[in-house]
Amino acid sequence: xxxxxxxxxxxxxxxxxxxxxxxxxxxxxxxxxxxxxxxxxxxxxxxxxxxxxxxxxxxxxxxxxxxxxxxxxxxxxxxxxxxxxxxxxxxxxxxxxxxxxxxxxxxxxxxxxxxx
Amino acid sequence: xxxxxxxxxxxxxxxxxxxxxxxxxxxxxxxxxxxxxxxxxxxxxxxxxxxxxxxxxxxxxxxxxxxxxxxxxxxxxxxxxxxxxxxxxxxxxxxxxxxxxxxxxxxxxxxxxxxx
Numbered sequence: 001x002x003x004x005x006x007x008x009x010x011x012x013x014x015x016x017x018x019x020x021x022x023x024x025x026x027x028x029x030x031x032x033x034x035x036x037x038x039x040x041x042x043x044x045x046x047x048x049x050x051x052x053x054x055x056x057x058x059x060x061x062x063x064x065x066x067x068x069x070x071x072x073x074x075x076x077x078x079x080x081x082x083x084x085x086x087x088x089x090x091x092x093x094x095x096x097x098x099x100x101x102x103x104x105x106x107x108x109x110x111x112x113x114x115x116x
Numbered sequence: 117x118x119x120x121x122x123x124x125x126x127x128x129x130x131x132x133x134x135x136x137x138x139x140x141x142x143x144x145x146x147x148x149x150x151x152x153x154x155x156x157x158x159x160x161x162x163x164x165x166x167x168x169x170x171x172x173x174x175x176x177x178x179x180x181x182x183x184x185x186x187x188x189x190x191x192x193x194x195x196x197x198x199x200x201x202x203x204x205x206x207x208x209x210x211x212x213x214x215x216x217x218x219x220x221x222x223x224x225x226x227x228x229x230x231x232x
Contacts, residue, residue: 009154009155009156009217009218010152010153010154010155010161010162010217011152011153011155012150012151012152012153012164012214013129013132013133013150013151013152013153014133014150016129016153017129017130034128034129034130035128035129035153035158036126036127036128036129037126037127037128037129037132037151037153037160038125038126039125039126039127039187040125040187041159042151042159042160042182042185043157043158043159043160044153044158044159044160045126046126048128066158071155071156098128101125101126102125
């Protein structure tokens with residue numbers, strides 16, 4: 001069993017872009033555009049997402065705390081509990097205007113989603 | 117202080133490629149070409165490195181267990197304790213021939229470097 005599935009345990013950073021993200025109902029919300037990785041621990045802190053599809057949230061990028069995403073092997077993508085109302089006031093930025101991910105920005109994002 | 121340094125706490129997966137890697141003497145060994153990230157935990161498992169510079173190890177890619185790399189803020193790069201003799205027999209692959217990172221392959225790499 002492991003020989004056919006375990007090759008999917010890891011993802012190359014080269015291939016992060018485009019990983020699909022779904023809601024609990026299985027609808028595609030969008031995709032991961034980028035990951036923000038802690039340089040020291042090597043832990044992903046944020047998935048930077050675009051929600052241009054189903055939710056029609058335009059081309060802005062939305063940093064989502066990693067712990068909010070659950071990996072679903074059956075869909076080979078992530079599931080996150082987010083709706084349009086939540087995203088309408090969520091922290092976001094244009095792709096050509098990436099903010100410094102400093103302590104203040106991290107706190108703003110985490111607080112918005114009620115994460116520690 | 118944090119305002120000038122903390123923006124460097126995270127690295128975008130888009131920008132992983134090219135992060136420098138040095139030895140303990142401060143010599144540049146090569147650079148990170150790619151990261152292999154655990155899809156579920158979001159933890160980086162391997163830095164995939166090229167050692168074409170100082171060590172002259174050609175164009176092959178070498179997966180190195182993440183825990184072997186220490187981030188050095190002064191160099192804005194990683195330090196790893198590796199020499200040419202160690203790398204000469206190390207697991208490697210051509211860029212157009214990436215192996216499945218399955219349990220067996222992971223065990224081979226970890227064992228070679230004496231990691232759990």
